[in-house]
Amino acid sequence: MVFEPPQRLVRALGETAPEGDDWLERLPELAREAVARRELTVERVQVPGGRSSLVVLVRTAGGQPAVLKLAPRRARPESERAALVRWGGLGAVQLLEDPSPPAGNGGVLLLERLRPDVSVRTLPEAKALLEAAGTLRRLWVDPPGEHGFETVAERTGRQARAMRASAVADPEVAPLVDAALTAREELLADPPEHRLLHGTFRQSKVLAGERTPWLAVGPDPVVGEHAFDLARLVRDRVEDLIAQPSGATTTRRRVKRLAESLDVDRERLRGWTLFRAVESGVRARRVRRERDAELLLEFAAWL
Structure with a gap:
């Protein structure tokens, strides 16, 4: 699977990227590692997607539809993780993995699948x-x-x-x-x-x-x-x-x-x-x- 970041994401992150930031260049490898670690089956990258993260539609090892979200550190993904844990699915999408991020998580979230086009x-x-x-x-x-x-x-x-x-x-x-x-x-x-x-x-x-x-x-x-x-x-x-x-x-x-x-x-x-x-x-x-x-x-x- 080729994890090509949508152009909308490339443009948006290009506007805010600090000098020397290489997250976009590393993104395909980060995505492959995240998929392998969680034993996910990839369906497709969501396009046009968001302005601060790569969103990939996946299925878990048990066949459950899910979303894999990867974001750079400046998008504060661990703050998002903490908020989702606090809300516990009430009014917000649910986190589908351990609330504590694994070492080297790299700003990755596994989330319940909603209807991204609605x-x-x-x-x-x-x-x-x-x-x-x-x-x-x-x-x-x-x-x-x-x-x-x-x-x-x-x-x-x-x-x-x-x-x-x-x-x-x-x-x-x-x-x-x-x-x-x-x-x-x-x-x-x-x-x-x-x-x-x-x-x-x-x-x-x-x-x-x-x-x-x-x-x-x-x-x-x-x-x-x-x-x-x-x-x-x-x-x-x-x-x-x-x-x-x-x-x-x-x-x-x-x-x-x-x-x-x-x-x-x-x-x-x-x-x-x-x-x-x-x-x-x-x-x-x-x-x-x-x-x-x-x-x-x-x-x-x-x-």
């Missing part, structure tokens, strides 16, 4: 938001004691430093960056709760399953307040929002509806939505994904 994004928008929000609610649990998860303050601190540097180099984005950073400082002053969050939740991260209709995949877990997690969902289908003459009004209505449905403070949700949209937009601009940057920054301006 996400809530295939539903009409109102229904998709409802199902996604219900799934997200089940993931908001207390983190384990002495957890090693990154906090919202830590993650957004790293992002804030990069945003400031971008604003200096690109004065056009400076007003939005200033507004986003001000919102962050105010939000971190008095967070209402500290829960385990998915971290990168959106409609395409909720797939159809057998145990329950919808299950979340692909977390980049973080500990913080609910509004931070929900903020990414607000801008789902941003290209459709931008295309609407009433896009700004629809966005504000979406913030209100999601805040009320999940008992989250509306202004806190608006603030984190602003920060996360500006951060994503500035990052897209930095790596010359100009169309994505334009959409995200226009969306942020509505907030």
Whole structure:
């Protein structure tokens, strides 16, 4: 079996790879080793796949359909493993192997097989938001004691430093960056709760399953307040929002509806939505994904 990484993955990792990183070059051998160690039968590599990991559809030695996921260290796969163990299949895909990674695991996860081509994004928008929000609610649990998860303050601190540097180099984005950073400082002053969050939740991260209709995949877990997690969902289908003459009004209505449905403070949700949209937009601009940057920054301006 040739484990050829999809071009989407190659492009995405190429944007963020530190100098000298050779994970993509080593990936085919890492995949062969992981398959052999677990005695798996390979069906195919999932295409187009994700932006941070290789996903391979496999069967276990007992014939059970499964997914083998390989990710570089910078994608924090062991943090994902720890979160999946904490959730124990409630609202999220299940881990199918020992929670403790074996030596030399290399960022490999063996997961239950969901329906990779059926996400809530295939539903009409109102229904998709409802199902996604219900799934997200089940993931908001207390983190384990002495957890090693990154906090919202830590993650957004790293992002804030990069945003400031971008604003200096690109004065056009400076007003939005200033507004986003001000919102962050105010939000971190008095967070209402500290829960385990998915971290990168959106409609395409909720797939159809057998145990329950919808299950979340692909977390980049973080500990913080609910509004931070929900903020990414607000801008789902941003290209459709931008295309609407009433896009700004629809966005504000979406913030209100999601805040009320999940008992989250509306202004806190608006603030984190602003920060996360500006951060994503500035990052897209930095790596010359100009169309994505334009959409995200226009969306942020509505907030």
